[in-house]
Amino acid sequence: MKVIFLIDNLRKGGKERRMLELVKELSKIDNIDFEIVIFKNQIEYKIVQELDLKVHIIKRKPKYSPNSFFKLYAICKQFNPDIIHSWSTMCTIFAIPTAQLLNIKLVNGNIAKAPLNFNILNIDFALAQFSFIFSDIVIGNSSAGLKSYKAPVSKSIAIKNGFDFKRLKNLKDPLYIRKKYNITTDFVVAKVAAFADRKDYATYIKAAQLVLSARNDVTFLAIGNGPNLEKTRNSISNKTLNNVIFTGAIQDIESLVSIIDVGILSTNNSVHGEGISNSILEYMALSKPVIATKGGGTDEIVVDQHTGYLIPSKSPQIMANKIHKVLDNPKLSKKMGFKGKERIEQLFNLDHMTDTYLSVYNKLLQNT
Template sequence: MKVLLLIESLTSGGRERRLIELVKGCESYPDIELGLIVFSDRIHYKEIYDLDIPVTILKRVPKKNPKVFYRLYKYSKEWKPDVVHSWGSMSTILSIPTTQALGIPLINGSIVDAPENLSIFNKDYFRAQLAYPFSKVVIGNSNAGLIAYNVPESKKRCIYNGFDLNRINNLESNENIRLKFQIQTAKVVGMVGSFSPRKDFITYIKAALNLLATLDDVTFLAIGDGPQLEECKKLVPSNYRKRFIFTGIQKDVESLVSIFDVGVLSTNTKVHGEGISNAILEYMALGKPTVATTGGGTNEAIVDGETGFLVAPDSVEDLVQKLTLVLTNDVLRTKMGKAARNRMEKLFMLDRMTEQYITLYRRYV
């Protein structure tokens, strides 16, 4: 069976990581032949070239150039996929003429977030509604996302992200990580994410500064890059800059997470609702409790009070309270970390995700 995957780019992001993981998972299925089309040349995940999948770049230059529809049609007619699986709202729209003309089932995988109060004027919501009639099934990585985008009951399907445990083999030693970033405190708190409007690093930083005034043995890490990075750096006074470290983009994120005592995901719910966050799965895989903003798919990943804590949006006070509770209670922290790892193994394993996708592909061939 031939499956053609379509995605706008392979920049550093959750859906892109999920596609990479699926390609890895499909290597265990010799009857599945994958092809990948990327509609730009932005490739962050260079590892895609080491996997057993042909990668074709069909750049949209300019973005509204209609020739891309024909180029996709021509490629598909020659390669003859049994199924087309789109991974974003625009790649779904681009696939519709081809799948309709050639009679190829379209698996629509565009639902990856769960915004509150979506407007019909939101471009992703509009594209989603436009594509539903042409989609055999619409996949979201959270039930909250499927609800937010008002996916028809008969077509919606939730498939959670799958984590590849091989990613946490052969990690750099904790000693080397601490030496590299000059971390001398006993405890470490970290947040992984992009410095963009969707993430609320500002609340995280304010909570950290509040905690540093009372806890003298904690270092805070902020891992990632983005347009708001410099603004966020200015929030940290000079006397705390050794205790609040901005690492920038790190290829070996898992090695940094391994030194965390607690992982944080602070979300700006005014503009974004999380699907299933890959950052949270990284924390869980490494047995770390998570303190995260309530809402969207985060509430499906975290069991409040068991694998971590959910906190109110924009609430520095709530975040400080929950972090203090976890950092000062070793028994609770260990218990939550074990529960988080167990939950990940139950719901968010790569084998489970891959099997669900393969079953879905076969249903429509």
């Protein structure tokens, strides 16, 4: 079996990590050969070099130049793949002519979020609907995402993200991590997300300041980069500034998450609906209770009042109350963390994800 993986770039991001984790597992199987095509020379994962992956770079200059179609066609003509597995709507659209001309099965894996109130007037929705017509199968990482995009039921499947527990083998010493980030408080709360409108850092910061107005034994970590970083940093009052730490993007996310007490994911549901969040997977795999905005794929990971709490969008006071509750009840926190890890081990493990993708590939080829 030969597969071309088609993705916009290999920057730090959820779908990029998910694809590379799948690629890593497929590289262990003898009868599978694959190559990767990206449209921007942005590679931020060491695994690409470690596995010596074959990566083609097609630069889209100008952005809608037909040269991109011709270059992809030439790559596929030479490699002769059985399957093109695309990881975004635009990548799928670029793949359609080649898939049709060379009779290659097209796997459309573009659904990684679950927007609310999506309709044909939205360009992303319209393009996705067009791409579904020419796709042999449509994959979303959440059932909520498939429903939101109104993907055709007859050729759609949800394959949940799989967490690789090998990532937890070489965690750094907690004392070292605390010293590195100058954490001196008893408790640590963290949010791992891009500083973008869709991730609603405003609610997290407001909740942090509400908590810190009542106690000073908590450090709040804001982990990530993005266009709203400085705006978010400037929104913090001087009274609580010392208890909020902006780490920027970091490589060893697992070691940092290992020392926290609560993991947060607040989402702006008016502009974005979560698919399956890698941040939540990381929190739960490391036995941390989760407080997250309810809706979308998040409801498929977090079990309310069992592995954490699902709260309404833009509700800083409710978030602050739940943070207090978890920090002040160590038995509850430990129980939620244990149940969360158990859930990831059973339902969101990497072997299950890989096996499901393989099953999809094999069924497609059997129907050729």
